[in-house]
Amino acid sequence: MNVIFMGTPGFAVPTLEKLHESSHKVVLVVTQPDKPSGRGKKLKKSEVKEKAEQLNLEIFQPDKIKKQENIDILKSYNPDVIVVVAYGQILNKEILTLPKYGCINVHASLLPKLRGAAPLNWALITGETKTGITTMLMDEGLDTGDMLLKSEVEIDENMKVGELHDILMHKGAELLIETLDKLEKNELAPQKQDDSLSSYAPLFNKENRKIYWSLPAKNIHDLIRGLSPWPTAYFIMDEKTIKVYSSSYINDDSDYEPGYVIKANNEGIFVKAKDGIVILKEIQMPGKNKMSVEAYLRGNKFPEHITL
Template sequence: MNVIFMGTPEFAVPSLEKLHENGYNIQLVVTQPDKPYGRGKKLKKSEVKQKAEELGIDILQPDKIKKEENLEILKSYNPDVIVVVAFGQILSKEILDIPKYGCINVHASLLPKLRGAAPLNWSIINGDKKSGVTTMKMDVGLDTGDMLLKSEIEIDDEMNVGYLHDQLMIQGAELLIETLKKLEKNEIVPIKQKHNLSSYAPMINKNNSKINWNENVESIHNLIRGLSPWPTAYFRYEDKNIKVYKSSYIKEKTDYEEGYIIKTVNEGIYVVAKNGIVVIKEFQMPGKKRMSIESYLRGNKFPEKIILK
């Protein structure tokens, strides 16, 4: 089977590797252009580009895949399938219609739930008890195409988005190979999504990653683990953003105002929330490394009996 692969971040790399390991003829890898990174603003290759170079596969890095010249390049390969895993650009109908088996997407949610840009984060932020990956035959809508296969994973109260990401990128790669094999044998009956059951996973920004101490403790804990280790939840202290990586919570009533720091001890910073206490266990001060509260307190102090806003 001749394959064009479209992907950009680390999440897509195992899928590219699995295609190569299983003998698929990867004709071309399409990934986002190199982007400035770090203080020096040096151009950084995407993780998919790095892997494609390692495997010796031709690479295309369009600023806009929809341009006519890029459409002609894709047509020239006459692929049987275009595999799309976190590519980062919308495909036109002209591109979707090129391959025999269509464009197959590996999406990091159990569709139709959590369409959009950040399904991994929002699955945990929303307190879901399970997540997974779905292979889908793409159409012109945003993650609205017919579903092919699914693979699920249970989410416990301690799992963060980093762990979920690492598990699902492996499951997604395995599900992709199973999907392609069954498509070739005509063993999959596509299932249309029930659009009334869909939900949206928007991009994470500064507004929806700031901790609101007026929320209940479960919601704050879910926000923290849903954004850990990236892009991280944060709270404000002395006009600075303090990133939070790990927490726990205690459900009990207190007489203190939300945001009040009851105590700061080795076990964590105890902050009052709507229906209990959030215990911050790992954080990062501006310009410093991520560390446990216990490690931080060995050489520093953090206040207590103040109110965080």
């Protein structure tokens, strides 16, 4: 099949590589425009663009994919299918219906659970014990299209989103090739999503990344690992934002108030939650690098017996 591939971040790269190695032909790679990055505001290529250049594939970086002249460019490649992995722009009906086999999305959840932009993070934050990849035929809704294939992954209770990301980006690549192969042989039966079972995985802001000590210890631990290494959970102490990258928790029915710092030692910073104690293991103070609490305490003190 002739494939137009649309993707931008590192998560999409293994799928592009697998496609390139497969029997299918990548006729065009569509990715987001280069963006200013870092202090020097130097233009930075997307990870998909870097990989496409290595593979000598043709690249297209429209500012707005929905402009008619850009749609006409896509049409000129006469694709059998468009594959979309974390591209970052919304496709309109004209693009969705352009290829013979439609547009196929590789989505990082077991749909209809966790539709939206941040399914990896929210799978951990909500305490799911399994998640996975769904390939689906895209429609005009937000991750509402008919499902094609699924691949499941067990979630360990201490797994961080960085680990889950790396597992699922490779699973997604394998599942996409299987999906295309079966689609070409007419071996797939698209399945409607049950909207009553759907949930949403929104983007992050200051509010939903903040640690509230009045929550149960497990919920706080799940928030921390679901946002590590990015975009990071945090709490405020003395009007300073302290990021947390790693934690554990223990059950405890002592009657300290939530947010009370019980102790800080080489094992971590022990903070009382609603039911249990959260042990902060890796933190980042303002203007500093992230480090283990053990390393931080070698040259600094963390206040004990205060309430955060």
